[in-house]
Amino acid sequence: METFVFLFPQLNFAAPKEEAYFKILGPDDLPVARMQDNKTRYKEKDKKSRLSLLLTRSGSHENVSPEKKTAKNTNINPEDALKWGESFEELLNHSDGVETFSQFLRTEFSEENIEFWLACEDYKSTSSETKLLSKAKHIYTVYIEANAPKEINIDYPTKVAIQQNIHRPTTSCFDLAQKKVYSLMKKDCYPRFLNSEIYSRLTKKVPGVTMFRRRSRSCVFNDHGETSGESNVWL
Numbered sequence: 001m002e003t004f005v006f007l008f009p010q011l012n013f014a015a016p017k018e019e020a021y022f023k024i025l026g027p028d029d030l031p032v033a034r035m036q037d038n039k040t041r042y043k044e045k046d047k048k049s050r051l052s053l054l055l056t057r058s059g060s061h062e063n064v065s066p067e068k069k070t071a072k073n074t075n076i077n078p079e080d081a082l083k084w085g086e087s088f089e090e091l092l093n094h095s096d097g098v099e100t101f102s103q104f105l106r107t108e109f110s111e112e113n114i115e116f117w118l119a120c121e122d123y124k125s126t127s128s129e130t131k132l133l134s135k136a137k138h139i140y141t142v143y144i145e146a147n148a149p150k151e152i153n154i155d156y157p158t159k160v161a162i163q164q165n166i167h168r169p170t171t172s173c174f175d176l177a178q179k180k181v182y183s184l185m186k187k188d189c190y191p192r193f194l195n196s197e198i199y200s201r202l203t204k205k206v207p208g209v210t211m212f213r214r215r216s217r218s219c220v221f222n223d224h225g226e227t228s229g230e231s232n233v234w235l
Contacts, residue, residue, distance in 0.1 A: 078203055080097075081096075117182060140162065
């Protein structure tokens with residue numbers, strides 16, 4: 001007994017009326033149809049697996065508590081951590097400061113900002129034209145283009161300017177985007193970092209001092225109630 005399968009593809013209303021909208025498959029055609037269906041399913045499964053691997057490697061938006069994220073920073077000198085409260089620039093000048101700030105941004109699901117800023121710093125120090133082009137394409141693919149794995153939040157004209165220069169990149173082609181991200185971190189993320197549990201856990205280890213913050217700045221009081229630090233901290 002022969003088996004017939006009716007396949008109805010998406011209707012094409014622009015086609016002539018006499019064109020058939022279905023196809024009849026006989027028993028000999030079924031193995032071919034099944035093979036094509038299996039190939040399609042395999043491609044979809046492989047695509048999902050590669051996407052999952054990419055997100056796992058990137059470590060994007062890990063759902064890890066602040067306690068676990070600060071575990072490897074227990075050896076940070078509290079006196080050094082206090083200096084990070086003097087300015088955002090001071091924070092970025094310390095490798096431990098950058099790492100701790102990165103951990104804080106992960107808790108806010110915005111670590112792409114500091115990662116992009118660091119990638120730009122590395123990019124600008126590249127002298128080889130070949131490596132410059134390679135790094136430029138990598139930065140654009142990961143942080144700039146639409147639906148990038150770690151797309152940063154910048155305005156459309158800035159994106160367009162980068163896109164126009166990406167084929168012949170210079171060391172300054174990401175400068176505008178880097179400045180915008182830097183300003184965002186300094187004005188928005190940095191004040192919250194200074195008031196975060198991650199930062200307070202590091203600074204409270206200093207004996208005889210209490211942290212007092214105003215306008216996202218840190219001022220240290222000793223046991224006699226006297227302040228220490230530069231006066232320009234309050235500016």
